[in-house]
Amino acid sequence: MALDVDTSAAPSDAGRAHPRPWLRAMGGAAAGGAAAVAAGYQRHGSLSRAVGLRPCRLTKDKGFLLMRDNLLKQRLAAGGRALGCWLDMVSPLAAEIVALAGYDCVMIDHEHGPGSLMDAVGQIHAISGTPTTPLMRVPWNDSVMIKRALDIGVEGLMIPAVSSAEEARAAVAACRYPPAGGRGAAYGAIRASHYGLDREDYRNRVNDQLLLICQIETLEGVEAIPDIARVPGVDVLFIGPYDLSGSVGKLGGYDDPEVRWVIDRAEQAILESGVCYGGIPSPVRTMAQLLDVGCRLVIAGSDVGFVRNGALQEVQTFRALTGER
Numbered sequence: 145m146a147l148d149v150d151t152s153a154a155p156s157d158a159g160r161a162h163p164r165p166w167l168r169a170m171g172g173a174a175a176g177g178a179a180a181v182a183a184g185y186q187r188h189g190s191l192s193r194a195v196g197l198r199p200c201r202l203t204k205d206k207g208f209l210l211m212r213d214n215l216l217k218q219r220l221a222a223g224g225r226a227l228g229c230w231l232d233m234v235s236p237l238a239a240e241i242v243a244l245a246g247y248d249c250v251m252i253d254h255e256h257g258p259g260s261l262m263d264a265v266g267q268i269h270a271i272s273g274t275p276t277t278p279l280m281r282v283p284w285n286d287s288v289m290i291k292r293a294l295d296i297g298v299e300g301l302m303i304p305a306v307s308s309a310e311e312a313r314a315a316v317a318a319c320r321y322p323p324a325g326g327r328g329a330a331y332g333a334i335r336a337s338h339y340g341l342d343r344e345d346y347r348n349r350v351n352d353q354l355l356l357i358c359q360i361e362t363l364e365g366v367e368a369i370p371d372i373a374r375v376p377g378v379d380v381l382f383i384g385p386y387d388l389s390g391s392v393g394k395l396g397g398y399d400d401p402e403v404r405w406v407i408d409r410a411e412q413a414i415l416e417s418g419v420c421y422g423g424i425p426s427p428v429r430t431m432a433q434l435l436d437v438g439c440r441l442v443i444a445g446s447d448v449g450f451v452r453n454g455a456l457q458e459v460q461t462f463r464a465l466t467g468e469r
Contacts, residue, residue, distance in 0.1 A: 211337070211346045214299050216249045216277035217355040217379065220420050220440055228279070228443035234259040236270035238447040243276035251443050252280040254293070255304050265296050265335065279355070285311055287318035291328050294319060297336040300355030302382065307364040309371035315358065316377035320351050355379050357422060357441075361387035366410045373417035380441055381414045382422035383407065385429070398427040411437060 219226055226248035231239055234257065242250055250271060252264050259267075268278045281302035282289045293301060303315045317325035329347075331337040337346035356377055360366060361384035373381060388410065389395055389403045397403050407428050414421045415438050422441035425431045434442055463469060 211342050211349055211353070212299075214277060214353045214355055215275055216279075216300065217353065219248065220355070220379065223440075225435065225440045225442070228441065230443060230446035230448075231267060232257040233447040233451070234263045234267075235447065236266040238451075239267040240270040242447060243271035243274040247276055249277040249279050249300070249443075251302060252278065252298070254289075255281045255283050261292060261296055264293075264298070268297055277355070279357070281359075285315050285318075287314070287326065290315065290318040294327070294350075294354070295330065295334040295336055297334075299353065300357065300379075302357040302359060304359050304384070305361045305365065305387065306358035306372060307362045308368045309375055312358055312372045312375040312378050316356060316375060319354055319356060319377070321347060324351060351377075357382050359384045360410050360414070362391045363388075363406065366406060366413065369410065369413035370417055373414070373419040378419060380420045380422045381417070382441070382443075383410050383414070383424075385424065385426040404428060 216226055228249040228251050229242045229247045231242070231250050231252045239250055239252075250267070252259065252267055254264070264280060271278060277299050278297070279300040279302060280293045280298040281304065282293050283304075285303045285306065290301060290303075301315075301319065303312075306312050306315065318327060319325060321327050321329055321331075331343045331347050332340040334340075336350070337343045357380040358372060358378050359382045360369060360372075365372070366388070369381060372378060385398070385407055386396065388407060389397055389400075392402050392406055394400045394403050411421065411423075411429075420441060421439045422443065423429060423434045423439045425434060425442070425444050429437075429439075431442055431444055
């Protein structure tokens with residue numbers, strides 16, 4: 145197979161970690177010549193495997209299959225830490241920029257974002273050439289919403305406001321095909337199974353590959369953390385500080401002692417449970433503080449925030465330089 149490969153050498157990054165090691169690997173492969181990349185292609189089954197991108201499998205009769213190893217789940221299961229970005233702009237270009245920047249995952253937000261499932265498909269397409277794992281926060285703990293999100297091929301789900309072990313079990317069941325759960329089956333046609341080309345492998349592997357995140361956003365949820373953590377299939381417990389502050393009647397009141405107490409209590413319960421702790425930076429916890437206490441999945445910035453803050457900074461700089469308003 146002929147491959148068009150840029151043979152220019154990649155810039156030196158000696159002595160420092162590269163923010164996009166897979167891109168550095170691509171540069172190294174290019175520097176080694178097209179023949180080396182082509183050989184890697186044949187050996188690993190895909191160019192992405194040759195340069196350290198998302199693992200894909202190649203079959204003689206079906207071509208590339210979509211059911212890939214969930215790199216984010218593997219990283220967290222091994223005790224590693226990961227960084228994610230919220231996507232609310234419904235933009236494949238924004239998703240691609242964020243993924244190319246080196247984020248470990250993106251969270252397509254369908255709880256607060258305006259996007260449709262077809263919009264999400266475009267965002268997933270946009271990041272498919274990178275190691276970034278596509279996740280989605282569904283609007284609610286609803287089996288139909290969960291089923292439809294999984295069918296388009298997201299590799300992980302965030303379930304808002306899980307407040308009991310019963311609700312956590314319902315979320316797990318909605319994600320899994322019978323007999324392990326009650327997910328409606330259409331793996332003969334859905335995008336997640338390569339439109340049926342990968343149907344059996346998808347059905348057999350999806351339960352193990354899916355990353356399930358339960359958000360703790362209520363007082364009831366904080367009290368239930370030990371029970372929720374014991375539910376098989378729950379991979380991450382994620383504190384939602386904004387709604388959690390609202391659950392004590394003090395929305396956004398991060399300086400309030402009661403708000404700080406309930407967030408501290410939730411954090412301690414998650415850490416004691418042994419389940420991966422996920423969080424979002426807030427006035428109560430900076431990113432550095434989250435990492436220091438043991439948070440391993442940090443979903444921090446957002447595409448909206450990056451554009452808003454960058455635009456404001458540009459305008460403010462111009463106004464300051466010109467004195468015009």
